[in-house]
Amino acid sequence: MSANMSANPSDLRVGFVGLGIMGQAMAGHLLAAGHPLRIYNRTRAKGDALVERGALWCDTPAEVAASSDVVITMVGFPSDVEQVWLGAEGILKTAQQAVLIDMSTSSPALAQRLAAEALTRGCVALDAPVSGGDVGARDAKLSIMVGGDEAAFNRVLPVLQLMGSNIAHAGAAGAGQHTKMCNQVVIASTIMGVSEGLAYAKSAGLDPERVLQTIGSGAAGSFQLNVLGARIVKGDFAPGFFIEHFLKDLGIALSEAERMGLKLPGAALARQLYEQLATRGLSRQGTQALYCHYVQE
Incomplete structure (x- = not known):
């Protein structure tokens, strides 16, 4: 040095x-x-x-x-x-x-x-x-x-x-990237859950902000729910993290998982849903735009 x-x-x-x-x-x-x-x-x-x-x-x-x-x-x-x-x-x-x-x-x-x-x-x-x-x-x-x-x-x-x-x-070397893949795999299924929960709230005629305040302090509380969920409720899909970059990450994670003989159905489904959004021209939106798959805004 x-x-x-x-x-x-x-x-x-x-x-x-x-x-x-x-x-x-x-x-x-x-x-x-x-x-x-x-x-x-x-x-x-x-x-x-x-x-x-x-x-x-x-x-x-x-x-x-x-x-x-x-x-x-x-x-x-x-x-x-x-x-x-x-x-x-x-x-x-x-x-x-x-x-x-x-x-x-x-x-x-x-x-x-x-x-x-x-x-x-x-x-x-x-x-x-x-x-x-x-x-x-x-x-x-x-x-x-x-x-x-x-x-x-x-x-x-x-x-x-x-x-x-x-x-x-x-x-x-490489262990930091492997740890980040763990992080992205967890996020993949979590953001699907957040999007589905808020879509359910809307379909049930609930006040989405009140739902967030109620469940955000319970067992469901997370960055994805409390921060990105709040953006979803406001109709804010501006990128804090681009969909195209998340697709890149999921591709790496799924490739590594395949190499290790590991099945990750949640991550695989998330990639499929995000790929559909990308074909709609939303690849430069934030990952919270997954909500748009469930509810037409």
Whole structure:
């Protein structure tokens, strides 16, 4: 690791690649904590607010990594991860003795591959996908599931704590992504239950808000019910997490399950229903738009 890794954690030079719905807020917390911050995003305008606050814009992921002790990537698909890590202008072209953290939700196999590649460049890679959506990112209360070298995890823990409130080392490279798949499998059946329960309430002529207030504090209470359910009741299907990204996650989870000889009928049904919504042009809506499968809004 670079000499700066042993310095005051707030002195660490951090690079952030991927400034989407969650990434902008996450990078903002790092900047607010005083970290020198270099940023890159495919659409430059998404970095403007951070640049106004003092972040340094870079034209490529490689430029971000060249002068960073810690580099974080938060992008959409495994192909995007490969591009920003392994592409001609990727972070592994220039990173030196850095801890490289992919906080995207991607495949465990890719996480293992990146960890091996990083070692050949004198770096350490961690896979650290998150859960909590736009609300968790904004409030710095994400759950962060980390796979990879435990010593490296401990070194960058102060950085991760600026973005999340529940941070756990899950095991070797790929373990963070496997843990995120557990999370997505649980969400898949839970959001179906929330959508069905609220569709039932509407069909029964109940006041959906009163139903939420009543059951949200009981055994059914969850983020999916209390946060996304409230959005459903308001007719708010704006993305905190895109359907197209959830379909990607379910595809990874079901592929891994098949490889392990495991049947996941709930996740398989959720993917089928979301695929139907995608064919209706709703892939850029939030996952709570599953409700639209049951009730025509």
